[in-house]
Amino acid sequence: MDKRAVNLLYKSLSEILKIRNCELLKTDIVKRDFYSYSQEPFHPIQGRSPKWTSLEDSVKAVRSGDTVFVHSAAATPTPLLGALADHGKKSSLKNVTVCHIHIEGKAAHLDPECEGIFRDNSFFIGANVRGAVNEGRADCVPIFLSEIPLLFKRGIVPIDVALIQVSPPDKHGFCSMGVSVDVSRMAVQCAKYIIGQVNPQMPRTFGDGIIHMSHFDAMVEHDAPMHVRHTTKMTDVEKTIGELIAENLVDNGATLQMGIGNIPDSVLAALKDHKDLGIHSEMFSDGVVDLVEAGCVTNHHKKVLPGKIVGSFCIGSKKLYDFLDNNPFVLMGDVQWVNYSPIIAQNPKVTAINSCIEVDLTGQVAADSIGTRMYSGFGGQVDFLRGAAICPEAGKPILALPATTKRGESKIVPVLKEGAGVVTTRAHVHYIVTEYGIAYLFGKSLRQRAHALIQVAHPDHREGLEKAAFERLKCMPSP
Structure with a gap:
């Protein structure tokens, strides 16, 4: 192949790539791998900010075959999980894995009509997934709580999308993961795409749960009470x-x-x-x-x-x-x-x-x-x-x-x-x-x-x- 032909081929490929990149940017659901620079979600990323959007639009980043991590316990972003279930049905998704430790609220992705779309994988079984696990419709992993982050860090369970609930950004742009840092921090560090449900009622806590808003890809406002623990009378x-x-x-x-x-x-x-x-x-x-x-x-x-x-x-x-x-x-x-x-x-x-x-x-x-x-x-x-x-x-x-x-x-x-x-x-x-x-x-x-x-x-x-x-x-x- 002569030099002129090589240049023409290179130019054609470049144009194709430009068009493809523009198409991807228009969808605004590209899973960016900026964590190759740093996995620490604390520092501000200059020139980067999340897209503020609706529940319905935020979860369109999830595609067939993805693994989605869900924030834990009282921090469970139940509205996002519901929107994910709706997106899966409307978009005819297949083989999406939803992983988590104990989550609260309705697990809409486990409804019978979601079979084949989602497969739940629990690292600690809560009441809302227990039936599905024992019926064979969901999975569980026996593992020490302290070692669950290693699954994400080592790529044994690769996280494509993380659904996280946080406090509103402060004047410096920092949010708090509030009541649930646990394994969720490592999930955020390893996720390719992060969706934040911003809740003014999420307590702002100190420690390892601080994350700068520039690390989120999408943010959704949702003001609602946190999940509470329902206790029974002590015998x-x-x-x-x-x-x-x-x-x-x-x-x-x-x-x-x-x-x-x-x-x-x-x-x-x-x-x-x-x-x-x-x-x-x-x-x-x-x-x-x-x-x-x-x-x-x-x-x-x-x-x-x-x-x-x-x-x-x-x-x-x-x-x-x-x-x-x-x-x-x-x-x-x-x-x-x-x-x-x-x-x-x-x-x-x-x-x-x-x-x-x-x-x-x-x-x-x-x-x-x-x-x-x-x-x-x-x-x-x-x-x-x-x-x-x-x-x-x-x-x-x-x-x-x-x-x-x-x-x-x-x-x-x-x-x-x-x-x-x-x-x-x-x-x-x-x-x-x-x-x-x-x-x-x-x-x-x-x-x-x-x-x-x-x-x-x-x-x-x-x-x-x-x-x-x-x-x-x-x-x-x-x-």
Whole structure:
């Protein structure tokens, strides 16, 4: 090919590319790879700003085969998720993966008419996706909460579009991810296209959840109350468990982590006479606010960010969100750091309080499934139990559960239900607490463990458990 022909071909290709680029720019849904320059979403990008648009138009960036990340827990951008479902149906999309940890509100993308359009993939199962997972219409990934960001960072789960809810930009253009930093920060760092639902009612929090508006591709205004946690009335059993833990296992000056639910809440409610408590927890709710107002939480003795409450996500009532808003007493961190066991262990007297579904007589713990039925996820239970266990200053890893189910079945069992997954191994377990007492398992043999667990089981089940222990261990349980 002579030089003239080469020049003509080059010119033709250039014109084609110019036309194609113009067509792409007109659609305004090009997924830009500007993160090849930097994955840090904090700094302003000069000359770049998001397009303010409608819910309907913002999600047109999503195409068949994409993976869409959804912001977590109380920060779930439910209107954006609804618009995504509508877009999928109208545009006849196929094979779009929607991934997230626990989300709140209506999961419209899981409606029957969306089958084939969307496939949900949950890293922690919430009530709104549980049915779909157990019916085979959605997926779940067993994984430690602290390691979920690695899926995004390593490209194991590549994020094409992130749907994020944030506070309005301040005078410098900075928004806050507010009540949910957790795994969402890494999703934002790795996403090719970011859509922000801007909500004036999102609390503005300090820490790792700050993102400059120039990193968003599209923004949508939506003023609405945050998702709240709907609690049930605390039972006498739960109150008794909380009092046992508070009075026997929580020291003054301890650093607390608590999971979600009535049992962790019951512990917090029983701590009103404690002093100089610290909080370093993946999540917390209204109970922590009550302890702050009672003067019990000072974070005085903490080694990691002394003087500050450390969390990664929160869900509770408006009281909690008002407490969080513009409050420098609270730092919301990336879950890779907050849930990193060696970081947790640097704090004094780390006391990790979590709940579970059932425990077998050797100390194996099921927490994410009931038999084969998937229920929740690993979350940060093991992260914090391990952090408490390796804490050099009297850490206490605690798992608490009522002795029986609502139907009167024992939750301390000879063997876990068929198909149940072991979330916390028997080597991780130290304290098991029911309303009948505290079983300390660390360093104990199998027959000693069985004996200790039988003592905190419901009296109606102890004889049967003792017989089952003998059949399994070929010897009598003994202290």
